[in-house]
Amino acid sequence: MPSSSPRIRTLHTVAELRAQLRAWRAGGERVALVPTMGALHAGHVELMNVARTLAQRIVVSIFVNPTQFAPTEDLGRYPRTLAADLEKAGAAGVDIAFVPDVAEMYPPGFATTISLAGPALGLETDFRPTHFAGVATVVAKLILQTGPDVALFGEKDYQQLQVIARMARDLDLPVEIVGVPTVREPDGLALSSRNVYLSAADRAAAPALHRALQGAAAAIRAGGDIAEAVATARAQVSAAGFALDYLEARHARSLAPIAAREEGPIRLLVAARIGATRLIDNIGVD
Numbered sequence: 001m002p003s004s005s006p007r008i009r010t011l012h013t014v015a016e017l018r019a020q021l022r023a024w025r026a027g028g029e030r031v032a033l034v035p036t037m038g039a040l041h042a043g044h045v046e047l048m049n050v051a052r053t054l055a056q057r058i059v060v061s062i063f064v065n066p067t068q069f070a071p072t073e074d075l076g077r078y079p080r081t082l083a084a085d086l087e088k089a090g091a092a093g094v095d096i097a098f099v100p101d102v103a104e105m106y107p108p109g110f111a112t113t114i115s116l117a118g119p120a121l122g123l124e125t126d127f128r129p130t131h132f133a134g135v136a137t138v139v140a141k142l143i144l145q146t147g148p149d150v151a152l153f154g155e156k157d158y159q160q161l162q163v164i165a166r167m168a169r170d171l172d173l174p175v176e177i178v179g180v181p182t183v184r185e186p187d188g189l190a191l192s193s194r195n196v197y198l199s200a201a202d203r204a205a206a207p208a209l210h211r212a213l214q215g216a217a218a219a220i221r222a223g224g225d226i227a228e229a230v231a232t233a234r235a236q237v238s239a240a241g242f243a244l245d246y247l248e249a250r251h252a253r254s255l256a257p258i259a260a261r262e263e264g265p266i267r268l269l270v271a272a273r274i275g276a277t278r279l280i281d282n283i284g285v286d
């Protein structure tokens with residue numbers, strides 16, 4: 001296997017990106033955008049594989065977006081592996097890696113932030129109150145900079161996916177938002193760039209998160225009480241050594257809380273901390 005794809009180009013400025021995109025569009029080619037923060041793993045590669053089925057050209061952005069991190073969070077130690085990322089993206093058939101620096105995305109005087117409600121309410125927002133405003137603003141910028149036909153996001157970050165889909169509809173962004181199912185380790189742990197933070201003991205305990213969700217989903221599917229299933233899963237996550245931020249059942253699309261059993265699919269979502277690592281996961285019930 002070649003050590004890198006001859007095709008991938010790394011661009012650092014919006015002007016270069018737009019020039020390339022104009023050329024592709026003039027040739028009638030469909031373009032897919034895969035936004036990432038780098039430290040690429042098989043979950044990201046799956047987004048690229050799906051992108052290849054939807055478009056002729058793929059742009060992957062690699063940008064550790066400072067505005068979605070709170071001052072107390074891990075911006076400074078977030079894994080940065082650009083050389084390996086370019087190898088993986090090239091091997092996955094990506095045409096362009098867009099790797100802007102912070103000043104390119106947030107020039108002096110930058111003063112605009114997208115304000116969110118709906119699916120952004122609760123869950124992550126209760127623990128990361130400014131997070132989705134940062135995500136939505138940078139994703140809107142990336143979509144406007146690239147002008148893709150389709151943009152792909154992982155279901156691993158399920159609330160993020162719903163927030164972005166809602167934003168694209170609300171702001172009439174001319175792009176199709178596509179969600180890609182979560183890629184997991186054989187023991188069920190969702191792949192995540194932050195898994196590198198896990199100690200060996202924490203890594204051994206981590207699959208309990210997915211197991212607890214699976215158990216709750218099975219109980220609800222079998223007709224069990226949602227609140228009871230959620231309570232059992234919370235206890236299982238805590239017993240595995242996690243400090244729980246939340247574990248909730250929500251309506252899958254709106255992410256509205258579930259007061260009583262209603263029509264439509266349900267999603268179970270969890271965030272919990274083990275050691276120095278905060279993990280999230282989710283599962284569909286129906």
Ligand SMILES: Nc1ncnc2c1ncn2[C@@H]1O[C@H](COP(=O)(O)OP(=O)(O)OP(=O)(O)O)[C@@H](O)[C@H]1O
Pocket residue numbers: 035036037038043044046047152153154155156157180181182183184190191192193194195
């Ligand atoms: N296991 C996975 N399966 C499918 N998609 C994934 C997976 N992990 C990440 N993604 C998606 O890849 C895109 C980029 O995510 P990001 O670069 O933040 O990686 P990450 O692994 O989610 O990192 P983090 O540890 O910060 O959550 C997002 O749309 C995210 O949902």
Ligand SMILES: CC(C)(CO)[C@@H](O)C(=O)[O-]
Pocket residue numbers: 035036037063065068135138139157160
């Ligand atoms: C969508 C995203 C690339 C925006 O910075 C980020 O939140 C992520 O990697 O999931």
Ligand code: BAL
Pocket residue numbers: 068157160
């Ligand atoms: N994958 C989500 C990005 C974040 O947690 O900041």
